[in-house]
Amino acid sequence: MPPTAPAALADVTASDAALRRHLHGLPGVDTVGLEARAATLGTRSIKTTAKAEAIDLAISMIDLTTLEGADTPGKVRSLCAKGARPEPSDPSAPQVAAICVYPDMVNIAKEALAGTPLKVASVATAFPAGRAALPVKLADTRDAVAAGADEVDMVIDRGAFLSGRYLKVFEEITAVREAAGPAHLKVILENGELSTYDNIRRASWLAMLAGADFIKTSTGKVSVNATLPNTLLMLEAVRDFRAATGRQIGVKPAGGIRTTKDAIKYLVLVNETAGPDWLSPDWFRLGASSLLNDLLMQRQKLATGRYSGPDYVTVD
Amino acid sequence: MSIFAYAPAPESRAVVDIAPSYGLFIDGEFRPAAEDKVFPTHSPATEERLSEVAHAGAADVDAAVRAARTAFGPWSALPGAERAKYLFRIARLIQERSRELAVLESLDNGKPIRESRDTDLPQAAAHFFYYAGWADKLRYAGFGPDPRPVGVAGQVIPWNFPLLMLAWKVAPALATGNTVVLKPAETTPLSALFFADICRQAGLPRGVVNILTGDGSTGAELVAHPGIDKVAFTGSTEVGRAIARTVAGTHKRLTLELGGKAANIVFDDAPIDQAVEGIVNGIFFNQGHVCCAGSRLLVQESIQEELLDALKRRMETLRVGDPLDKNTDIGAINSAEQLARIRELAAAGEAEGAGRWQPASCELPSQGYWFAPTLFTEVQQSHRIAREEIFGPVLSVLTFRTPEEAVAKANNTPYGLSAGIWTEKGSRILSVADKLRAGVVWANTFNKFDPASPFGGYKESGFGREGGRHGLEAYLNV
Numbered sequence: 120m121p122p123t124a125p126a127a128l129a130d131v132t133a134s135d136a137a138l139r140r141h142l143h144g145l146p147g148v149d150t151v152g153l154e155a156r157a158a159t160l161g162t163r164s165i166k167t168t169a170k171a172e173a174i175d176l177a178i179s180m181i182d183l184t185t186l187e188g189a190d191t192p193g194k195v196r197s198l199c200a201k202g203a204r205p206e207p208s209d210p211s212a213p214q215v216a217a218i219c220v221y222p223d224m225v226n227i228a229k230e231a232l233a234g235t236p237l238k239v240a241s242v243a244t245a246f247p248a249g250r251a252a253l254p255v256k257l258a259d260t261r262d263a264v265a266a267g268a269d270e271v272d273m274v275i276d277r278g279a280f281l282s283g284r285y286l287k288v289f290e291e292i293t294a295v296r297e298a299a300g301p302a303h304l305k306v307i308l309e310n311g312e313l314s315t316y317d318n319i320r321r322a323s324w325l326a327m328l329a330g331a332d333f334i335k336t337s338t339g340k341v342s343v344n345a346t347l348p349n350t351l352l353m354l355e356a357v358r359d360f361r362a363a364t365g366r367q368i369g370v371k372p373a374g375g376i377r378t379t380k381d382a383i384k385y386l387v388l389v390n391e392t393a394g395p396d397w398l399s400p401d402w403f404r405l406g407a408s409s410l411l412n413d414l415l416m417q418r419q420k421l422a423t424g425r426y427s428g429p430d431y432v433t434v435d
Numbered sequence: 436m437s438i439f440a441y442a443p444a445p446e447s448r449a450v451v452d453i454a455p456s457y458g459l460f461i462d463g464e465f466r467p468a469a470e471d472k473v474f475p476t477h478s479p480a481t482e483e484r485l486s487e488v489a490h491a492g493a494a495d496v497d498a499a500v501r502a503a504r505t506a507f508g509p510w511s512a513l514p515g516a517e518r519a520k521y522l523f524r525i526a527r528l529i530q531e532r533s534r535e536l537a538v539l540e541s542l543d544n545g546k547p548i549r550e551s552r553d554t555d556l557p558q559a560a561a562h563f564f565y566y567a568g569w570a571d572k573l574r575y576a577g578f579g580p581d582p583r584p585v586g587v588a589g590q591v592i593p594w595n596f597p598l599l600m601l602a603w604k605v606a607p608a609l610a611t612g613n614t615v616v617l618k619p620a621e622t623t624p625l626s627a628l629f630f631a632d633i634c635r636q637a638g639l640p641r642g643v644v645n646i647l648t649g650d651g652s653t654g655a656e657l658v659a660h661p662g663i664d665k666v667a668f669t670g671s672t673e674v675g676r677a678i679a680r681t682v683a684g685t686h687k688r689l690t691l692e693l694g695g696k697a698a699n700i701v702f703d704d705a706p707i708d709q710a711v712e713g714i715v716n717g718i719f720f721n722q723g724h725v726c727c728a729g730s731r732l733l734v735q736e737s738i739q740e741e742l743l744d745a746l747k748r749r750m751e752t753l754r755v756g757d758p759l760d761k762n763t764d765i766g767a768i769n770s771a772e773q774l775a776r777i778r779e780l781a782a783a784g785e786a787e788g789a790g791r792w793q794p795a796s797c798e799l800p801s802q803g804y805w806f807a808p809t810l811f812t813e814v815q816q817s818h819r820i821a822r823e824e825i826f827g828p829v830l831s832v833l834t835f836r837t838p839e840e841a842v843a844k845a846n847n848t849p850y851g852l853s854a855g856i857w858t859e860k861g862s863r864i865l866s867v868a869d870k871l872r873a874g875v876v877w878a879n880t881f882n883k884f885d886p887a888s889p890f891g892g893y894k895e896s897g898f899g900r901e902g903g904r905h906g907l908e909a910y911l912n913v
Contacts, residue, residue: 147859149879152709162549164444164761172439355708390439391752398439 128364132328135286142285142324148316148352157347163387170383174418175213177382177410178205180400182240182371184219184408186247186339192227194435195220199231201435206415209422215411216400217270221246222259225266240270240305244295247309247338249274253291260298270303271295274338275322277312285325292329305333305371305404308353311343319349323356333369339406344374347384354392370397373406379417382410441754444761446548451538453625457488459495459648460631462502463641469494474650476624479545480758480767480803488624491647493656496616499645500662503587503614506642511584511612515571522567522610524637529560529602532633536626540598541758543625545767545804546721548759558884559602562902565886566610569907573611576904578913584612585688585910586664591654591678592627593670594620594769595724595826601627603901604667605644611910613665616645618657620670622770624648655681663687665910669726672824672850672895690899690909692726692891694824695852697873698845699729699881702838703738705857706879711745714830717855717881719753719765719808723828724773726896727853729881731814731821732832733841739834743812751794753808765828768804777806777827784811784820789831816847824850838863842870851893855881874900 131141165173183202185194199218206212217238218228228239241263245251251259260271273295279287296304306326310319326334334353337344350372357368370393372385382405389397397403412432419427456473458465472490477483491499510518529536536559537551546555573582588608592600597619608615619627631646647653651674658666658678668678669692682689699717701710717729734742758766768774785791789811799805806827814821814831821831835841845854854873856864868876874892877883884890889905891897899909 146705146707149706149709151880152706152712156709156712162553162761163441165441166444167442169440169442176439386439395439 128328132286132289135284138285138289138325139283142321145320145324148320150316153316153352154348157351157388160351160387160391161347161384163384165383165387171418171421173383173386174379174414174421176398177379177386177405178414179213179216180403180405181215181411182217182219182373182404182406183215183411184339184373184406186219186221186242190221190224192224195224195227196231197435199228199237201411201433202237203232203235205411206418207433212415212418216404219272219406222263222266222268225263225268229267238269239267240272241266241268242272242274242338244273246272246274247340249276250278253294256291257294257298260295264298264300264302268302270305271299272305272307272335274307274309275326277309280313280318280322280325285321289325289329292326292331296330303332304330305335305369306331307335307338307373309338309341310336310346310349311341316349316352319352320356323353324360327356327360327366327368331368333371333404335371335373335406337374339374345372345376345406347388350385351388351392354388354397357397358393367396367402369402369404371404371406376405376407377409378413382414441762443757445757445759446538446541446761448538448542448759451535451542453486453539453542455486457486457624457628457648459489459491459499460628460644460646461495461499462645463635465631468492469498474621476543476622478542478803479622479769480800482803485542486625488628488648491618491649491653491656495647496653496656496660497662499616499647500587500589500657500660502642503616503645504662506640507584507587507614510614510640510643513612515573518610518612519567519570521637521639522563522570522606525633525639526560526563526567528633528636529556529563532629533557533560536598536629538759539629540626541766543623544594544597545758545769547763547766548761549763550721555596555599558886559599562599562602562606562886566606569607569904570610573907573911576907578908578911582611582911582913585912586613587662588613588615588665588667588910589657589660589663590615590617590667591657591670592617592619594623595721595726597623598626598630600669601630603669607901607906608910609643611907613910614643616647616657616663618647618649618654621650658682665689667909668692675897688909690891690901691897692899692901693895693897694826694850695726695728695892695896696731696822696824696848696850697727697729697853697855698731698733698848698871699855700733700835700841700845700857700867701735701738701742702841702856702858702860702863703735704859705738706859707738707742707745709879710742710857711749713855713857713879713881714746715749715753718830719828720882722765722768722806724769724826725882727875727882728826729853729855730825730830731845731848732830733835733844734832735841736834736836743832747792747794747810750808750810751796753794753797755797755805755807756800765808768806768827771804773826774804774806777825777829780820780823780825781809781829784814784818784829784831787818787820789814789818789820816844822848838867842867846870846872849895852896853877
C-alpha cells in the first residue's frame with residue numbers, strides 16, 4: 120500500500136487550514152483557455168496505422184461497465200465473456216482491462232473471469248451518491264474486496280467538498296484506502312457536481328494526497344460526466360503531482376464516451392498532456408459500456424476496408 | 436512519443452487547381468503586365484514552383500487606378516444595402532471555397548493547414564460578413580449623418596496572412612463605397628488572385644476591385660500614384676516610413692499597421708497551464724509571423740523556473756513540418772530572406788549572452804525554409820532580441836519583480852501594437868492594461884481576433900485602426 124501523503128507534501132494535510140491553503144494555492148484554471156486547448160487537441164487527425172494502434176490501445180484500456188439496478192448474474196457473465204474475447208472471429212483483438220460492476224456482482228464476475236488477466240473493478244462507498252455514513256461506506260468497500268474485487272472505485276463526499284470541509288473528504292478517502300487493502304483505489308470526483316474547474320483541480324490533488332491510485336471523472340450517473348476539458352485538467356494534475364512527489368497516478372474518464380473518435384481524442388490528450396508514460400492500461404482507463412462495439416466496428420473497417428454493421432459485433 | 440506516433444494526415448491538394456501563370460486583375464479581367472514581366476511564386480515548405488504571376492509596372496498601376504476611378508462613381512452611388520449584397524455574396528463564396536483557399540494559402544505561405552483552415556478562412560469570411568452589415572448603416576456609425584467614401588484606395592498587404600489581410604482591407608473599403616487597387620505580397624500572391632475570381636463569381640461590377648501582383652517597386656508606384664485617395668499599408672516599419680514620406684504633403688489619407696514587439700506579462704498568480712498555452716499561441720502561431728506576436732515574455736521572477744519548465748515541456752510537443760499535414764503545429768518560414776533574418780537575430784541573441792533553447796524532439800525537413808521553435812532565457816532589455824522585431828518563432832524571456840517594473844519594461848519599446856496580461860486577479864488586469872501603451876491588450880488569452888474589435892498600434896507600430904466601427908473611419912470623409 121502506498122503511503123497516504125507523500126513526504127514532500129506531508130504537512131499540507133496536517134489540518135483543515137493547511138489543506139485549504141494548499142488546495143487554494145494551486146494555480147487557477149482559466150475556463151476559456153482550458154476549453155480552447157481541449158478543442159484544439161480534439162482536432163488532431165489520427166489516421167491509418169496510428170488509428171489502428173489507437174483503437175487497440177483504447178480497447179485494452181476499457182473498464183467495461185454495467186452499473187444498472189437491473190443487473191443480473193447472467194448479464195454480468197455475458198459482459199465478462201465479451202471483455203475477455205471482444206472479437207470472436209479475431210483473436211488478435213486485445214482484451215479489455217477490467218469489468219466494472221456493483222459489489223454484489225463481484226463474485227459472479229470474479230468467477231467468470233477466472234483464468235483471464237482481466238481485473239474486476241467494483242464501485243463501492245454507497246455509489247453513486249455517496250450519501251451514507253462512513254462505516255457503511257467502509258463496509259461496502261470491505262465487502263467488495265472480500266468478494267475478490269481487484270479495484271475499488273469510490274465516490275467522494277461532494278457535499279463536504281463543496282462546503283469546504285476538505286479534511287473530512289481527505290480522511291474519508293484515506294479510510295477507504297485502508298479498507299480497500301491491496302485493491303487499487305480509483306477516486307471518483309464527480310466533476311459534474313463540482314461545477315468549476317478550480318474545484319476539479321483541487322479535488323484531484325486532494326484525492327492524490329489521500330492515496331488514490333487513480334482519479335476518475337465521474338460516476339456516469341449525472342448529466343455532465345467525462346469531458347475533454349475536465350479530463351485534460353486531471354491529466355495536468357497527475358503530471359504536476361508526479362513532478363512534485365515522484366508518484367504516478369492514473370486517470371479514468373467515465374460516462375458518455377461512446378465513439379472511437381471520442382476515445383482517440385482522449386488518447387491524444389494523454390499523449391500531449393501527461394505524456395506517453397500514461398499511455399497504458401496501468402495509468403489510463405476509459406469507463407464505458409457501449410464504446411467497445413464502436414471500436415470493434417472501426418477495427419473491422421480498417422482490416423477489411425468496409426463497414427460491417429451492428430450485427431457483426433456482439434450485443435451483451 | 437514511440438507508443439503513439441501520429442501517422443501522416445495530409446490534406447488533399449486536389450481541391451485546388453493552380454494555373455501555370457496568372458495575369459493582373461484590372462477592370463474585371465485578367466491581363467498580362469504591360470511590360471510582360473513575370474516572376475515565380477514558390478511553396479516555402481518544399482521550394483517547389485507553384486505558378487508564375489505578372490509583375491505590374493507603372494503603366495499597369497495607372498490602368499488599375501483608372502479602372503478603379505471609373506468604377507468609383509457608380510459603386511459609391513449604390514445604396515448601402517446593394518453594396519451589402521455583394522459583400523454578403525463574397526463572404527458566402529469564401530465560405531463555400533474555404534477548403535480550396537485554405538490549401539492554397541498553406542501551399543503558398545507555408546502556414547499549417549490547421550491554422551489556415553481554422554483561423555484565416557473563418558476570419559476572412561467573418562470580416563466580409565461584418566462589414567456587409569455596416570454598408571447600409573453608415574449614418575449610424577457615429578461619423579455624421581451622411582459620411583461619404585474617400586475614393587480610390589491603394590492597399591498594400593503583407594505575406595503573413597495573405598487572404599485575411601486582404602479581407603481586413605477590402606471589406607471595409609467596399610462597404611463604405613470606395614474602390615480598391617490591392618497589391619499582395621511578392622511571396623504570397625495566389626490567394627488574392629483567387630479572390631479576384633471570387634469577385635467575378637459574385638458579379639462585382641468591373642473595376643471595383645483590382646489586384647496588382649508585383650514586388651516593392653509595384654507597391655511604391657501604387658502608393659505614389661496621384662489617382663489614389665487613400666493608402667492602407669500593413670507590413671514592416673521600415674517600408675511604412677517610406678510610404679509616410681511619399682504620402683506626406685499630398686491629399687492622400689494614410690493608415691499604417693506596422694511591426695511589434697509585444698510583451699506577454701505573466702504574474703505569479705496566473706493560471707499557469709493556460710498561460711503556457713497563451714505564450715505558445717502568442718509566439719509560435721503562424722511561425723511567429725504575426726505583427727502582434729507575444730515575442731517578449733515578461734515573467735514574474737518568483738515563478739520563472741516553474742513557468743519555463745512547463746513551457747519547455749509544452750514546446751517538446753510542438754509538431755514542425757509539412758504545412759498540409761493536419762497535425763502540424765508549426766509550418767515553414769515564408770522565404771529564404773526571412774529565414775536569414777531570423778537566423779541572424781538568433782545568432783545575435785547568443786552572442787549577446789542569452790541562453791538559447793530548442794526542443795530536442797524537433798527535426799526539421801531537409802528541403803524548404805525551416806526554423807525550430809526557440810526560447811531565449813536570460814534576455815536583457817538591452818539585447819537586440821528584446822528590441823527588434825524578429826518575425827519568427829523566437830521567444831525572448833525577461834523577468835520582473837513588481838507590477839510597476841513589468842509595465843515599465845513592457846512599454847520600453849519603440850513599438851506598441853499588442854500586449855498580454857496573465858493573472859487571476861481582475862483588478863490587476865484592469866490597472867495594468869490601463870498603463871500599457873499598446874493597441875490591443877489581451878487578458879488571460881492571446882492572439883484573439885474578431886471583426887468587431889478594432890486593431891492598430893501606437894508609436895512605431897503605426898496609426899489608424901482596422902476592424903470594428905473604428906475601421907470604417909479610414910475609408911470615410913468624416
